[in-house]
Amino acid sequence: MSLSTPVSRRALRHTRAIDIQAFAREDGLWDLDARITDxxxxxxxxxxxxxEGGTPLHDLSLRITVDRQLTIVAAEAVSDAVPYPGFCNTIGPAYAALVGLNLMKGxxxxxxxxxxxxxxxxxLTELAQILPTAAVQAFANDVWPTHDAASDNVPHEKPFQLDKCHALRTDGGAVARFYPRWVASKPELA
Known part of the structure; x- marks a missing residue:
């Protein structure tokens, strides 16, 4: 489904683009490379x-390195295009303050x-805010199984994604259809 047709003619004035790429490293860690441009x-x-038009006002990048528990072990930020050169582009080292934080715990x-x-x-801080869900997507099926392993005859905990969004609530239809053993029982009426 697409957005509705605009109600009047319009002219593009500004584009903000966000790109996040996740890389599995040979050493078992993961890099999330995030970039925002305006x-x-x-x-x-x-x-x-x-x-000049077509020239980035912002071209900022942030890389965090995480372990398989999503704890940040390294972080770096660079600012290739900024509105105040010599000022905006000096903040990169501050993002080392992310080291030690866990993407899933506060x-x-x-x-x-x-x-x-x-x-x-x-x-850069706004860009960092979306890294937890990007990491979850990267880890899905690569680090964490997203299917119900009951059919694999392997003991399995509740799939990580259940009860994390509207569609995958354990009292809903999607879980009943795709993860039936994890359906929350309805409370009994007294």
Whole structure:
């Protein structure tokens, strides 16, 4: 299903693109390489000078390295295009503060505690906020099974994705259909 047809003519003015790639490393760790770009169609006058249309206002990258438990063991950030050269692009080393955080255990809260406001870059911190779900997608079927292993005659815990979103709630139809042994029992009426 696509978005509805716009109700009036419109002209593209700005594109924000976010790209995240996950890499399994030979040493057993994983790299998540994330990039955010902001590009205006027309020339833009910034306090620091003119930026030609089609030239990135922001081109920022963040790499975190995680173990198989999703604990960050290394982090680095670079700013290749920024609106205030010599200022914005000096914050990269601050993102080492992510080391030791776990993407699945209070990560977004800790990220804000460590790198919000003047302690970080608004755009890099925003980019970091979406890394937990990107890591889950990367680990699905590669590190964590997403099927119900009961048919494999292997003892298995509840699949990790159940009760993590609307569609896969254990009292819902998708779980009843695709993961029947994990359907939550309905409470009995007194």
């Amino acid at each position: 590009i205006k169609v027309n020339a833009t006058k910034l306090a620091s000078g003119m930026r 990560f977004r809260h800790e990220l804000k505690q460590r790198l919000s406001g003047v302690a970080g870059c608004t755009h």
